[in-house]
Amino acid sequence: MRRVTVAGHRPYEVVIGAGAHAELALVLAGTARAAVVHARPLAALAGAAVETLQTAGVAAEAVVVPDGEAAKTAEVAAGAWEEFGRLGLTRSDAVVGVGGGAVTDLAGFLAATWVRGVPVVHLPTSLLGMVDAAVGGKTGINTGAGKNLVGAFHPPAAVLADTDVLAGLPDDEFRSGLAEVVKCGFIADGEILDLLAADPTGRRDTAELIERSVQVKAEAVGADLHDTGVREFLNYGHTLAHAIERVEDFGWRHGEAVAVGLVFAAELAGQAGLLTRAEVDRHRDLVAAMGLPTRYAGDWERLQGVMRVDKKARGASLRFVVLDGLGNPTILTDPEQAWLDAAWAAVSEAA
Ligand SMILES: NC(=O)c1ccc[n+]([C@@H]2O[C@H](COP(=O)([O-])OP(=O)(O)OC[C@H]3O[C@@H](n4cnc5c(N)ncnc54)[C@H](O)[C@@H]3O)[C@@H](O)[C@H]2O)c1
Numbered sequence: 001m002r003r004v005t006v007a008g009h010r011p012y013e014v015v016i017g018a019g020a021h022a023e024l025a026l027v028l029a030g031t032a033r034a035a036v037v038h039a040r041p042l043a044a045l046a047g048a049a050v051e052t053l054q055t056a057g058v059a060a061e062a063v064v065v066p067d068g069e070a071a072k073t074a075e076v077a078a079g080a081w082e083e084f085g086r087l088g089l090t091r092s093d094a095v096v097g098v099g100g101g102a103v104t105d106l107a108g109f110l111a112a113t114w115v116r117g118v119p120v121v122h123l124p125t126s127l128l129g130m131v132d133a134a135v136g137g138k139t140g141i142n143t144g145a146g147k148n149l150v151g152a153f154h155p156p157a158a159v160l161a162d163t164d165v166l167a168g169l170p171d172d173e174f175r176s177g178l179a180e181v182v183k184c185g186f187i188a189d190g191e192i193l194d195l196l197a198a199d200p201t202g203r204r205d206t207a208e209l210i211e212r213s214v215q216v217k218a219e220a221v222g223a224d225l226h227d228t229g230v231r232e233f234l235n236y237g238h239t240l241a242h243a244i245e246r247v248e249d250f251g252w253r254h255g256e257a258v259a260v261g262l263v264f265a266a267e268l269a270g271q272a273g274l275l276t277r278a279e280v281d282r283h284r285d286l287v288a289a290m291g292l293p294t295r296y297a298g299d300w301e302r303l304q305g306v307m308r309v310d311k312k313a314r315g316a317s318l319r320f321v322v323l324d325g326l327g328n329p330t331i332l333t334d335p336e337q338a339w340l341d342a343a344w345a346a347v348s349e350a351a
Pocket residue numbers: 039041042067068069072099100101102103105125126127128129132133134135136137138139148165166167168169170173176177180254255
């Protein structure tokens with residue numbers, strides 16, 4: 001089993017490997033009650049978690065929520081809070097999130113808000129959840145104005161990333177997770193880029209790619225849980241990505257939107273003279289080789305408006321994470337309009 005520790009007020013482990021779910025009973029030993037939040041497609045896995053906990057003496061019950069991005073709404077959260085009340089969940093109890101990033105984002109938010117905070121353990125079932133969403137304590141739901149605009153920082157007590165579960169994950173969802181993996185490669189770990197260049201499917205080195213990505217995330221989160229410094233670099237590619245997701249009514253996969261956002265951010269850095277043409281092309285070529293989108297056609301005026309409600313925005317300023325050379329992220333505030341337009345042209349033409 002591979003283990004990465006995330007530092008902080010209450011440090012926790014991300015356990016990565018085949019059979020990692022077996023550690024659930026150990027992690028929640030002594031807990032009286034647990035609400036296992038999941039969506040229908042992961043019912044069998046969630047059922048197994050409930051059974052494991054019950055066998056260990058924890059009164060566990062499933063709480064079913066909608067699948068995917070439809071889970072991340074105020075209405076769904078309100079319904080789950082009612083369920084928690086019915087179960088009599090108290091501060092010494094726990095929430096378990098079983099599913100992709102959308103369900104663990106919601107489960108984390110429920111745990112952060114119920115009685116002002118109960119522990120949460122995540123069992124991520126998608127690649128994206130394992131490398132990113134379940135780690136780091138960002139929880140939240142969407143609003144009409146944009147992505148993840150309501151939420152709380154609520155680090156999990158543990159994350160069990162069982163790689164056996166990935167066998168059931170559809171290929172396009174696996175690829176979506178690879179976008180966050182390659183993001184980690186560009187901002188901090190060149191070995192990830194080499195591994196993906198050697199096998200753009202990510203299937204040969206999956207466990208190593210997960211461990212390396214979690215390590216990149218753990219370092220940023222351990223130093224800056226509340227997203228006021230180095231953690232912002234994990235948002236590489238996300239300013240445009242979140243706007244695409246909003247404009248597409250959350251119908252695009254997160255990782256696919258991030259893939260386009262990475263190429264856009266690289267083009268922007270190229271315009272600013274921070275990346276060479278070869279480095280910009282390396283972004284596009286690798287993202288394309290992985291089978292992820294590098295282009296997006298849309299309403300540029302509308303996207304720019306939505307980008308202004310990004311959480312990195314400050315007042316009227318637009319802020320982007322860009323690279324000043326591979327592996328060296330920085331913040332670019334209010335880039336010249338001509339640079340933005342040129343970067344947009346590069347991702348939108350012939351889309
Ligand atoms: N909190 C964070 O730090 C953070 C980081 C990155 C992304 N996110 C969020 O994560 C979400 C995206 O997560 P995602 O890519 O996992 O998408 P998702 O949660 O929407 O899951 C995608 C689909 O895959 C299915 N699925 C998941 N695991 C499966 C499995 N093992 N077998 C079969 N089907 C499976 C789900 O049921 C769903 O239909 C977005 O909402 C994004 O904003 C959060």
